[in-house]
Amino acid sequence: MKRLICVIMLVTLAFCAMACGKGLKTHDEEALYTVQDATGVNISFKEKPHRILPLGVGVPDIVMDLTGPERILALPKYFSDAQVSFIADKAKKVPIKTERIIPVEQIMKLKPDLVLVPYNADRTKIETMRSMGIKVFVVKAPHNMQEIEQCVLDVSEAVGEAEKGKSIVQNMKSIFELIKKTNSSIPVTERKKILAVSVEGAFGVKGGLFDDLCHYAYIENAAGNIELPTGARIGKEGIVKLQPDVILLPTATRMMADSKRKTAIDEILHDPSYMTLKAVQNKQIIALPDKYYRYCVSHYAAEAAYVLASSVYPQYYKQLQMPGLLAGIEE
Structure with missing residues (x-):
């Protein structure tokens, strides 16, 4: 009898707990x-x-x-x-x-x-x-x-805003797909090797963000051909050895020469150390705002890849417009 009473009490307590639990929220x-x-x-x-x-x-x-x-x-x-x-x-x-x-x-x-x-x-x-x-x-x-x-x-x-996030990612993929479709028609002989240069020297460690940006833009990252520690810069001698087809500079960079302010493009074009570079001989020097290749760690990286590709291969992008354009290039 005592065992039966205990069982009844346990069942009753269980039901009470369930009933009380219905009114509680975690x-x-x-x-x-x-x-x-x-x-x-x-x-x-x-x-x-x-x-x-x-x-x-x-x-x-x-x-x-x-x-x-x-x-x-x-x-x-x-x-x-x-x-x-x-x-x-x-x-x-x-x-x-x-x-x-x-x-x-x-x-x-x-x-x-x-x-x-x-x-x-x-x-x-x-x-x-x-x-x-x-x-x-x-x-x-x-x-x-x-x-x-x-x-x-x-x-x-x-x-x-999960749904908006998915839309932004889809927009990125659309831009990458357009770059892929456009650059697939570029002959192998016209593919370019680019080198990004800042005031401190050239950069672009293999496996880094700029290296991947070049990959999506279908451009070879010259600095990716050598072993570089993260954050390392390449000096003049190293730049000459890499022989880039195109040199990329930030538009905001200014260097001192003969006590006068000159743009980095002008500095490189007149530096005797760079006279043997194909990029200098062919005047293939591009200046873009820093945001397009140095500070690009958001979804705007897709736009940066498009801008980079269209700057290196302008003849293939004349009639194109980037899908879902996120922002224009500021002069």
Whole structure:
């Protein structure tokens, strides 16, 4: 009898627990959506964030085209510079402008409902913000086009715009497909080898982002033919050995010569060390804004690949227009 009573009591308690459980919701059930960042941290949202603080180089580009300036709380000042930013015009509509590095104290005063930071951000800073109740989403740093596409998808989920993220990635693929279709008609004998040069020297480590950018533009990256440590630069002697068909320079670069400011193009054309270069002899020197090959770590990399390909092979792109053009080239 006692055993029967115990069984009845256990069953009764179980039913009571189930009945009570129906009126309770877990944190995930209350959330509109939950995402996981690059460090494995789960972040839940009851509504889409509307005071977003995107930090880093490429993340603000992505967030801007997902949400518009209305949901962005603040941006570093340099995003209003068309030379290095793809979103300069839109960035001007964001009310608060900050320095490139924002102290935690300032972030706290801004009261963001979501902060997106690059993977290499200060971990102590991240944990401090989280301990103060700020949602921090860590974004994996992309090193190639596929990783950029994944970055777009990750960020789009974090800001509650997953479908828009898929559309942006599809737009990237359309641009890459157009480049592939156009460049497939270029004879092998006309394929070019390019070398990117900055004030510090030539760059383009094999397997790096610029190397992959060249791959998608169907151009050979001259620096990719030698072993280079990440961040290393190639001096004049190395540039001469590489014998590029085309030299790529940033339009903003200026060098000193005879106490006068001259463009980097003019400097290279008149440097005796470069007289044997095919690029110099044929005057195949291209100047593009930095954003098209030095700071391109967002979905605008697809546009950068198109601009690079059309600059190196202009005769094949005269009658073409990039699908879903994301931004024009600023003069």
